Amino acid sequence: MIGRKHMAWFLAAILGIILFGAFSFSTADSSLTVTSTEKTLKVVNGQTTTLHIGVTNDGSTELKDISVQIDLPYKWIIQSMDPGTVSLLPGESSEFTVVLLVPASENASTHTLNVSCTSGELTSDIINIPVAVVTNPMFGYAILGCIVLMIAGTAIYFRRNVRR
Amino acid sequence: MYAIVRKEIRDAFKNRLYLLIAAMLMVLVIISVILGALQVKANVDAYNQSIEFLKSIGKTDLPEAPNLNPLAALKSYVNYIGILGALIAIVQGNLAIAKDKRTGTTPLILTRHIYRDQYLSAKLIGNMALLLLLSVSIFVVTLLSMLLISRAPITWDDIARMGVFSILSFLYMSLFLILSLFMAVLSRNTKRVLLLTVVIWLVISFILPQIGDTMDLDNQLPGGFFSSMGMNKEESQKILDQFSMYETIRDGIEEMSPTKHYERASFALLNVKSGFESNTALEISAIKWFDIAGILAPGILLWLGAFMVFLKREDINEVQGGY
Numbered sequence: 315m316i317g318r319k320h321m322a323w324f325l326a327a328i329l330g331i332i333l334f335g336a337f338s339f340s341t342a343d344s345s346l347t348v349t350s351t352e353k354t355l356k357v358v359n360g361q362t363t364t365l366h367i368g369v370t371n372d373g374s375t376e377l378k379d380i381s382v383q384i385d386l387p388y389k390w391i392i393q394s395m396d397p398g399t400v401s402l403l404p405g406e407s408s409e410f411t412v413v414l415l416v417p418a419s420e421n422a423s424t425h426t427l428n429v430s431c432t433s434g435e436l437t438s439d440i441i442n443i444p445v446a447v448v449t450n451p452m453f454g455y456a457i458l459g460c461i462v463l464m465i466a467g468t469a470i471y472f473r474r475n476v477r478r
Numbered sequence: 479m480y481a482i483v484r485k486e487i488r489d490a491f492k493n494r495l496y497l498l499i500a501a502m503l504m505v506l507v508i509i510s511v512i513l514g515a516l517q518v519k520a521n522v523d524a525y526n527q528s529i530e531f532l533k534s535i536g537k538t539d540l541p542e543a544p545n546l547n548p549l550a551a552l553k554s555y556v557n558y559i560g561i562l563g564a565l566i567a568i569v570q571g572n573l574a575i576a577k578d579k580r581t582g583t584t585p586l587i588l589t590r591h592i593y594r595d596q597y598l599s600a601k602l603i604g605n606m607a608l609l610l611l612l613s614v615s616i617f618v619v620t621l622l623s624m625l626l627i628s629r630a631p632i633t634w635d636d637i638a639r640m641g642v643f644s645i646l647s648f649l650y651m652s653l654f655l656i657l658s659l660f661m662a663v664l665s666r667n668t669k670r671v672l673l674l675t676v677v678i679w680l681v682i683s684f685i686l687p688q689i690g691d692t693m694d695l696d697n698q699l700p701g702g703f704f705s706s707m708g709m710n711k712e713e714s715q716k717i718l719d720q721f722s723m724y725e726t727i728r729d730g731i732e733e734m735s736p737t738k739h740y741e742r743a744s745f746a747l748l749n750v751k752s753g754f755e756s757n758t759a760l761e762i763s764a765i766k767w768f769d770i771a772g773i774l775a776p777g778i779l780l781w782l783g784a785f786m787v788f789l790k791r792e793d794i795n796e797v798q799g800g801y
Binding site for chain 2: 360389391417418419421422423424425446448449453454457460461464465467468471472475477478
């Protein structure tokens with residue numbers, strides 16, 4: 315039979331294990347924190363947009379070769395990423411500047427970019443950045459210009475040929 | 479002018495070909511909407527049954543209702559309007575000019591106090607009124623089917639989306655009506671020009687989008703070309719990076735098709751394409767302005783073109799053989 319004193323030690327040990335586990339999991343999860351300056355993005359199709367991704371080492375050891383992972387929609391391209399990778403000492407932060415190219419064939423729509431940072435086996439939480447793809451307003455002006463030109467042409471044509 | 483508008487509407491209801499295609503369109507739309515509504519109803523019933531079962535075994539943590547999207551029942555409607563809706567508009571537009579040429583009434587009408595552009599406008603308004611009537615009828619039947627059959631919760635925003643979609647369908651059909659009127663005015667032979675208009679419709683509605691799809695590298699194999707070649711997303715993006723000009727040309731060909739624009743805007747409104755679930759009907763219209771302009775602008779340009787062509791026609795006194 316287990317005595318009352320032993321039982322207390324036993325329960326304390328279990329509680330300690332649980333607390334240690336929770337603590338150790340939380341440090342693993344939060345040792346790499348990713349943030350974004352842009353909470354939402356609006357981009358014209360066929361053009362580029364810049365994303366600023368911040369990363370912080372909240373852990374107690376140095377993290378090397380930290381890179382940004384972005385789950386991009388089909389045909390979107392990462393045109394550049396500066397820097398490619400970083401190494402951070404505990405408590406240090408850095409920022410990645412990512413230039414994304416949205417293809418011209420992308421229709422006006424909304425997407426969500428899933429952004430995370432990795433360093434070896436360690437992966438940060440994923441942040442979601444909603445992106446609204448809009449059509450280039452120049453097309454609108456071009457269409458409007460064509461209609462205005464056609465109306466003017468029709469008016470001139472009717473004046474020259476006499477309305478009948 | 480209003481006499482011509484009224485006559486266009488009366489004549490349409492006496493025309494067997496028009497009535498036959500309109501009836502076919504209505505029947506197809508009703509069947510597709512009912513089938514779609516029944517599918518939504520089956521999903522609603524399955525969800526309700528699972529909730530009842532969970533409650534009966536004492537579960538309190540019940541799952542949220544899935545996104546049933548009752549509007550997806552209208553997906554087939556988009557295809558029918560794209561085919562039969564356009565065809566009915568082409569027949570209407572051609573008949574509007576052909577019947578007057580056949581009976582030789584065009585020069586007679588133009589001896590009255592009416593300008594040629596007014597004559598054409600009356601023809602357009604009359605036939606557009608018919609298309610509007612068709613669109614409104616389909617909207618009412620669709621809404622009733624959704625409410626009575628599917629039993630899925632339909633919000634005011636869903637109704638607004640269906641309304642904007644119906645307006646878009648009406649504009650799409652009107653574009654082909656104007657194209658057909660323009661072609662009928664342009665040519666002396668209304669029989670041959672009907673065939674030519676149908677060929678143009680086939681090219682812009684089926685061939686151009688098909689070329690665009692065929693040119694899409696990743697559309698060539700089931701599951702995607704790149705994945706079947708064992709490439710990951712980064713590798714495939716590196717390849718796509720080298721094909722930006724090709725991609726621009728491919729996209730340009732697709733953009734020339736009003737049917738593609740109609741499909742894109744409609745699928746966004748009906749939630750068939752994801753990413754628009756949280757937007758209102760007006761917001762979607764604002765986002766999809768380019769697709770709406772892709773339907774409206776060619777119609778306006780063709781209409782002005784028809785005015786100019788008809789103004790200079792000197793052979794309208796010639797009577798032609800009709801249908």
